[in-house]
Amino acid sequence: MSSSLYEQFKRHLQEDRFFNTAKTVVVAVSTGVDSMVLLELLQRLPHHPRIVVAHVNHELRQQSWEEEDYLRGYCQQRALELHVIHWRKADHPTSGIEAAGRQVRYHFFRQLKDEVGATVVMTAHHGDDLAETMLMKLVRGGQLSQLVGIAADRPFYGATLIRPLLPFVKSQLYHYAQEHHVKWYEDVTNRDLGIERNRFRHQVLPSLVKENPAVKRHLYEYHHDLADLLAFRDQQADAILKQIxxxxxxxxxxxxxxxxxxxxxxxxxxxxxxxxxxxxxxxxxxxxxxxxxxxxxQGELALANGLLLKKSYRYAHVVMARSNQRPQAWRAVVKLGHWLTVNDHYQVAVLPAAAVDDKVQNVAEIWLPSQKMPLMWRTWRSGDQLRLKGGGHQSVERVMINNKVPQAQRRRQLVLVDADDQVLWVVGYKTTWRERPHGLPASWQAVRLVEQRQKTEGSH
Structure with missing residues (x-):
């Protein structure tokens, strides 16, 4: 290396102006080599912001408590502010534990940055993480935009989430840690080849490095080039869409x-x-x-999630498939922030609670534990009920009768349900009653149910 890792890191932060206005930074620290090196590098900066350390004890193994104790002592010695939460083993789902754990962590980071007034949240994702993610996306297939992998920075509930170690590979982090006597803990689950990322980490990527030792650097450069091209594409496409x-x-x-x-x-x-x-x-x-x-x-073509592209002479739009065009028990996983078109003039969505959009109409805000996710859209069924304030229940059928919903429309009435298939929202009419939990536990997530109603052409 032409200069030390610290000098490269400092220059990288200055060039990208990550700390231009930040006075407080929340730093996610797991005690792995990447996050411990990040924490050390930040403390060496001559004019660094206030550092608040965030740690989640996932209770996945006995070593988790040893790691937490070490981090407490480390922060106490250096007068660093530390916040720790536990993701209780009893709250772990039977499947999808990696995704659920990520949701717990990022919910904690969001709460903490609000509590301490941070404008930046920082994670220790590095060049190897980026390369693995890009290769996994390439193998899975999908949209070109997914090949960007991990964004260097992105909006995060009114703050900015940044990953300043992306330009550096893990071997550099190990070298720095050894040279500067930085203690870290290895996660034994990182060796489990039953996990897809570990297979790419220990088998696929090393094989590519043997073919070309510079492959990680090339992937990092492709990541930047592709991100620039996609941003330019979206700007041009948006400009055209405004016209047509x-x-x-x-x-x-x-x-x-x-x-x-x-x-x-x-x-x-x-x-x-x-x-x-x-x-x-x-x-x-x-x-x-x-x-x-x-x-x-005129014509129609089926899209994902029970939607149709409908061409009608001069115009085309995306609509819900009619009841006789979609499966009788139609259902689709909710993607936070993505709109579902119910008809030509009505859309609904589930947004993160902190999302800001003045154009939407709030229906309700609800709080859900991680095991109640993901949410689903589906057509209603006989026996579906809403919970009422006071502990009673009301059938979805009675909600439709009270709102004088026509019989033909009732057959395709949508509801929003949780992972246990409990109805949260009779779309367009009524939501369930849910009390806000005291203190909002870290494993819970707050979401907003929102709608958009638009006048159709020719309406008054």
Whole structure:
């Protein structure tokens, strides 16, 4: 290396202006080599912000308590503020523990940054993490934007989440830790080849390094180039969409005037903004053909999550499939922040509680433990009930009768349910009663149920 890791780290922070205005920074520390090195590097900075250390004891192994005790002593010796929570073993799900653990951690970081007034939350993701993520996304397939892997920085509930170690590979972190006598703990679960990331970490990536020792650096450079290209693509697509759509509705004739590459990218952007991310090139080709076909002024094509792209003469829009066009027991996993179009003038979504959007109408805010996630949209069933204040219940059917919902519409009425299939919202009409837990435990998540109602063309 032409300069020490510390000098490179300091220069990287200065170039990206990570601490331009930050007075307090929350730093996620697991006691692994990456987070311990990050914590050491931050303390060496001549003019660093106030450092608040955040640690989650996942209670996955006996060593978890030893790690917590060590970190407490470390922070006490250095006069660092430390906040610790436990993710109780009793709260662990039977499956999907990695995703659930991540949700617990980031909920804790969000609460803590509000409590201490931090404008930056920092994690120790490094170059190896980035390379593994990019390769896993490449193998799985999906949208081009997913190949970016891990963002160096992103908005985080009114603050900024940054990963300042992305330019550095793990061997550099190990070398620094050994050279500067930084103690760390190895997580034994990182050797479990039953976990996909570990197979890429210990088998796939080392094989590629043998082919070319610079492969991690190349992937880091591709990450930056692709992020720039995608940002430019989205800016151009948004500019075109302003000219050929009103947001929800696409003007078919204007779309047909675009070049093939522009049509493709604009269509991707328009569908993504409708909350659709699961589509492939063949589906895009079929959608493009439908929109271009002047001999077919009307038509429909099925999309993911029980949605349809509907072409009707001059306009195209995304709608819920009619009850006879989707499975009788239709259901779809809720993706936070993604809108579900119920009909031509009504959309609903579940947003993180801290998300800010003045254009939406709040329906309710609810608090849920991690085991109640993920949420699902589905059509209602006989026997579905809402919980009422005071402990009583009301059937979804009675909610529809009270609101004079027509019989034809009742058959395709949507509800929002939790992982235990308990109804939280009769969409468009009524929500369940849920008390806010005292102190909002770290394993709970607050979400907002929101809706958007728009006038259709010709309405008053």
């Amino acid at each position: 759509s009103n947001g929800e509705t696409l003007r078919v004739a204007d779309f047909q005037q675009l070049t093939p590459p522009a049509r493709h990218q604009v269509l991707i952007r328009w569908l993504t903004r409708r909350g659709l991310v699961d589509f492939n090139r063949e589906q895009l080709r079929q959608l493009d053909q439908l929109l271009l076909n002047r001999q077919r002024p």
